[in-house]
Amino acid sequence: AQRVTQPEKLLSVFKGAPVELKCNYSYSGSPELFWYVQYSRQRLQLLLRHISRESIKGFTADLNKGETSFHLKKPFAQEEDSAMYYCALLEYGNKLVFGAGTILRVKS
Amino acid sequence: DVKVTQSSRYLVKRTGEKVFLECVQDMDHENMFWYRQDPGLGLRLIYFSYDVKMKEKGDIPEGYSVSREKKERFSLILESASTNQTSMYLCASSSAPSKAGALYEQYFGPGTRLTVT
Numbered sequence: 001a002q003r004v005t006q007p008e009k010l011l012s013v014f015k016g017a018p019v020e021l022k023c024n025y026s027y028s029g030s031p032e033l034f035w036y037v038q039y040s041r042q043r044l045q046l047l048l049r050h051i052s053r054e055s056i057k058g059f060t061a062d063l064n065k066g067e068t069s070f071h072l073k074k075p076f077a078q079e080e081d082s083a084m085y086y087c088a089l090l091e092y093g094n095k096l097v098f099g100a101g102t103i104l105r106v107k108s
Numbered sequence: 109d110v111k112v113t114q115s116s117r118y119l120v121k122r123t124g125e126k127v128f129l130e131c132v133q134d135m136d137h138e139n140m141f142w143y144r145q146d147p148g149l150g151l152r153l154i155y156f157s158y159d160v161k162m163k164e165k166g167d168i169p170e171g172y173s174v175s176r177e178k179k180e181r182f183s184l185i186l187e188s189a190s191t192n193q194t195s196m197y198l199c200a201s202s203s204a205p206s207k208a209g210a211l212y213e214q215y216f217g218p219g220t221r222l223t224v225t
Contacts, residue, residue: 009148032212044198044216052211086150094139094202095166096214098151
């Protein structure tokens with residue numbers, strides 16, 4: 001079965017510090033991976049997808065097939081980055097498998 | 109702009125009651141999904157639907173059923189609510205891959221926080 005693992009429930013960093021939210025997956029094929037974000041009192045929304053190789057709000061994520069990882073990174077955290085972050089894997093049939101999520105707290 | 113709406117933001121029900129959660133999307137999406145969101149467990153798929161009158165079980169369908177009579181509406185039904193169904197319920201929709209191409213995305217509603225007492 002496909003699985004997505006986010007090992008950290010909570011990541012707390014100071015403003016201006018680098019951020020890395022970890023995500024590991026297991027998938028018997030060519031994976032398609034996403035990061036979703038949920039800010040306080042807002043709906044869950046797509047942050048970025050690996051196939052677009054994009055940088056959104058300063059965040060990037062590189063797919064590492066050798067390590068089966070898709071970690072989310074940002075060089076300098078901002079207070080408005082505080083949110084719940086979910087890593088997700090696209091299964092057949094357009095289903096997403098989500099990790100347990102990581103709360104990011106950026107302290108001033 | 110995609111809009112997914114859910115009928116209630118907060119709901120309090122008693123054990124044994126039949127509960128209906130409604131979801132409507134306005135983007136003519138083929139796929140619709142129901143998840144529950146619990147701390148430490150992430151989002152878990154309850155049921156999903158590829159088309160009108162079609163439904164598929166997700167990872168945790170026990171105690172739930174769904175109905176999709178119209179393309180834009182997907183209902184989640186708790187036949188006899190229990191306290192372990194207290195949770196945040198999220199609805200989502202997406203295009204079929206032939207339309208979305210490589211840029212797949214699920215769009216989420218605001219959620220319904222259900223408390224069963």
